[in-house]
Amino acid sequence: MASALDNPLLFLLALILFPLSVIAQTNGRISLGSSLSTSDNFSWVSPSGYFAFGFKPVADKNLFLLAIWFDKVPEKTIVWSAQRGNLVLYGSKVELKSSGQLVLSNNQGQEIWTAQVTNGSATSAAILDTGNLVLWNSNSGITWQSFDQSTDTILPSQILDMGTTLSSRETETNYSSGKFELRFQTDGNLVLYTTNLLTNYLYNAYWSSGTAGTDSQMIFNQSGYIYLRQTNGSVHNLTSGAIVSTTNFYHRATLDFDGVFRQYTYPKNGSSNRNWPAGSWSVVWSVPSDICMAIRDDFGSGACGFNSYCMIDETQRPSCHCPLDYSYFDPNNTFSGCKPDFVSQSCEPDGPGKDHGPQFQLIEMANTDWPMSDFEHYNPFNEDQCREACMVDCFCAVAIFRGTDCWKKKLPLSNGRFNSGVGGKALIKVPVVNSSSQFPFLP
Structure with missing residues (x-):
């Protein structure tokens, strides 16, 4: 039987029917006009296949979250999402438009989220092996990146400037912003707060790095260590003890829904690594050590809800x-x-x-x-x-x-x-x- 390659018309028809999202990634770059839909079951993946960007079903097969996740980890752990917990219905689409805008549209065709680009319009995009989704202009300058729009997780090679905030999820399965925040304040102090979700009012801090008064950056380096690098040259380490290699392990640091900031590792070879638990993330370190005792405030319910x-x-x-x-x-x-x-x-x-x-x-x-x-x-x-x-x-x-x-x-x-x-x-x-x-x- 003749294949589509033997017949130019069949080959052209195959290209038309084949998802544009896959064609656009043959060279690692996502070209203008590329799109993903909840109905095509495809995603844009990083060169190594470690990370993917696309629509992930959440709770209900008809509800989706536009997100980035670890694609080779069985539970497909999400590290970033657009619009946090605002889920979209089946039939929604994300498109890198010919105008250079990355746009999410709902199943009615209404644009509900746009990546706010700088430095001119984007001419291409990519999901990198770092887990960073980037939009590039014609000079290969970054016009937008997900690393600048962190939700609850940071990854190796990511740098946070003062004024950045991580917000927890509402629950383990609800990706809406929760009541806990990690704020890298403009005074150089890294602080954990509980918040009032209706007003965003900050209650008392329940943990801090104690680094107020110094200009610094929060760095998650490619070796898997997290620290504050201050402009006077000093370093305030957050990661405690030895760390396993990022070559053999996935790393992430997440402000979890329970208010604890944890750094995790996961063996890239899964169950073949006999020294580490298969199929689960291991905690490297966390703060605070006992959140039940750490939170003490005249307002709010504490780590758990009222009356518990x-x-x-x-x-x-x-x-x-x-x-x-x-x-x-x-x-x-x-x-x-x-x-x-x-x-x-x-x-x-x-x-x-x-x-x-x-x-x-x-x-x-x-x-x-x-x-x-x-x-x-x-x-x-x-x-x-x-x-x-x-x-x-x-x-x-x-x-x-x-x-x-x-x-x-x-x-x-x-x-x-x-x-x-x-x-x-x-x-x-x-x-x-x-x-x-x-x-x-x-x-």
Whole structure:
């Protein structure tokens, strides 16, 4: 049977039907007029094939994120995305237009995102082996690059200037901006903050590099080390200890959805590297070491949601739990906070506990606290006095007793944490009728 190469008409037809996105990458450069669609199942890849740019299905086969990802890592870990969590529907398209603009259009043909180029219009584009998507002008000058528009991740060879911000995801699977930010401030200090998502108001910092007062750049070098290089010649290292080679390992540093900034490695040969876990990213270092204890603020919920408490699990990551007779607002998101599964103690004279015997009790949880929800403090007090003070107060949801101190807490509870260093005990007020119910996880 004759092939398309034997028939010029068949060959021409094959070229017409073959996706332009693939043809455009034969020399590593993406030419003007090239496009990708959610329907063609293709992506633009780096020369080595390490990285890819295109549409990635997220959560639902009909929803897509325009993103860059590690293409040879099984889970296709995303390192950058356009429009963060604004997903597009099937039929959307990204195109390097003949005008030199990289444009994302939705399935109705409306342009919803454009790479804001400088130094003239782009004449070509490429996804580099560094994971950087670049647009070039006719003089091979960069007119736009994804490295200048970081979302939650940085990669080797990337340099951040002062004034740059990384924002966490909202959840592990929701790529919208979350409540944590890593800010490389204009004073030279690298700082982690929690934020109010509605107003972008910054709450108190929960970690900083302590380098304020020096002009510097944050560098993730090609050897896999992250450091602040200051204009006076000094270097402030962030990566701690020895690092594995970038030749044999993928590297990334991500401000994760849980508020911890972590540097990761992944063996390029996958399971063939017997000294490293197959099929997973390994943490090289992270800050802060215990985010449950690091966040302490008068505002916001803390590392976990309101009315929950945070603890570091066996994987050294924060996990969020509800007290007895409380349940998650969203069972699919344990960081969403908790709500009471009972009607609170009545403040009416004839309410529960007044004429019909005790309707509430105090359940103990050692080494647990919600330090920023106080409305009353007694000292000196013994435990019996602390218990009584909470039981007769309809506003008291929890009492904390430690030494000779007693604090009464109101809802919503914030900055909850469990840690052996907390000391004392939490006395949580719950209905007696549920006292025989199955306890959730208790430390």
